[in-house]
Amino acid sequence: MHLNQNYSLKKLNSFGIDVYSSFYSSFKNLIELTELIEYSKNNNLKTLIIGGGTNILFTKDFKGLVLKNELMEIDFIKEDEYFFYIKSSAGVVWHDLVLYCINNNYAGLENLSLIPGCVGAAPMQNIGAYGVELKDVFFELEALHIETQSIQKFALKDCEFGYRESVFKHKLKDQFIILNITLRFKKNISLNTSYGAIEQELLNMNCKDISIKNISQAVINIRTSKLPNPSVIGNAGSFFKNPIVDELIISNLKNNFTTIPIYPILNNKYKIAAGWLIEQCGWKGFRKNDAGCHNKQALVLVNYGNASGKEIFDLSTEITESVFTKFGIELEREVNII
Numbered sequence: 001m002h003l004n005q006n007y008s009l010k011k012l013n014s015f016g017i018d019v020y021s022s023f024y025s026s027f028k029n030l031i032e033l034t035e036l037i038e039y040s041k042n043n044n045l046k047t048l049i050i051g052g053g054t055n056i057l058f059t060k061d062f063k064g065l066v067l068k069n070e071l072m073e074i075d076f077i078k079e080d081e082y083f084f085y086i087k088s089s090a091g092v093v094w095h096d097l098v099l100y101c102i103n104n105n106y107a108g109l110e111n112l113s114l115i116p117g118c119v120g121a122a123p124m125q126n127i128g129a130y131g132v133e134l135k136d137v138f139f140e141l142e143a144l145h146i147e148t149q150s151i152q153k154f155a156l157k158d159c160e161f162g163y164r165e166s167v168f169k170h171k172l173k174d175q176f177i178i179l180n181i182t183l184r185f186k187k188n189i190s191l192n193t194s195y196g197a198i199e200q201e202l203l204n205m206n207c208k209d210i211s212i213k214n215i216s217q218a219v220i221n222i223r224t225s226k227l228p229n230p231s232v233i234g235n236a237g238s239f240f241k242n243p244i245v246d247e248l249i250i251s252n253l254k255n256n257f258t259t260i261p262i263y264p265i266l267n268n269k270y271k272i273a274a275g276w277l278i279e280q281c282g283w284k285g286f287r288k289n290d291a292g293c294h295n296k297q298a299l300v301l302v303n304y305g306n307a308s309g310k311e312i313f314d315l316s317t318e319i320t321e322s323v324f325t326k327f328g329i330e331l332e333r334e335v336n337i338i
Helices: 030-042 094-103 119-125 198-204 212-226 247-256 274-280 309-327
Strands: 004-008 020-027 046-050 062-069 074-079 083-089 138-145 151-155 176-186 234-238 244-246 262-264 269-272 291-293 300-303
Touching: 020 030, 030 062, 030 138, 030 176, 074 094, 083 094, 094 119, 094 212, 119 176, 198 212, 244 247, 247 262, 247 269, 269 274, 274 309, 291 309, 300 309
Parallel strands: 020 062, 046 062
Antiparallel strands: 004 020, 074 083, 083 176, 138 151, 138 176, 234 300, 244 269, 262 269, 291 300
16 A cells, blocks of 8 residues: 655646645555555545546645546457446546447447546536436446445346436435446447537538447537647536526526527426627626636636636636526536535
């Protein structure tokens, strides 16, 4: 077991915030993880598990132990009459898992191409994009219970997936460390091209045949055209969730804002594009010192170089307040604030 003290986290979070942790280490297997957890418990240290650091905003130094998940295996588990089953360790880069599935003709993750971060974060918030969510292909996961150091399995219903939600963000927050997930892919392939600009991008690509590889490339093209690369400009992707409201609120909003983009979902609920709300309040392209709102996608807050986490957080607070004042809608942060 090797521990680093007073360790810089600047390269371990996609915002590039220059903060330090009291202690830092990584783990490549279960033995290393349990040793580090035991050390943390014996020394009464607060522990934070990170993967790609792509959904975190550090607003201050972390007084405790930061552990980087480096569990890195992808395995074919089994197949039955209807499904293929693939298990991935939590430390695998998410897009690497997507590419593995595409190269092996497992359909289901192509719409989730190029989402930053690691596999372990995917079930934490039920990642989703372009009409697909993790829960659509999820089978089960294994997680280490921190207190007892026992490994528990969670089936689909146990995870209580919702819109960017899971049991691990609320009821079981900070109680488990996700070790791996198992996904199942239908042998009877069904492709989803109806959401967003995928169909138009496929036309732009002159695709004669629609395949999971072509859909993945279309999604990659769309994302790279409007979202900043974290290696160039610090960011964590979408900073806010798209708000979900009922029919009465939608009716009132449509009377006052005729062009508001809304998307019907289940049970007479509607999703509103948070980026549009933010843009209408004049924030798109805004910059104060090195903290800003991206000039192509208002949903993305950025660090142009040396912004502090507090500056990014304060900007997000100003944005939420202005959106509430104009629309009466309270935006919820998607990024985890540390």
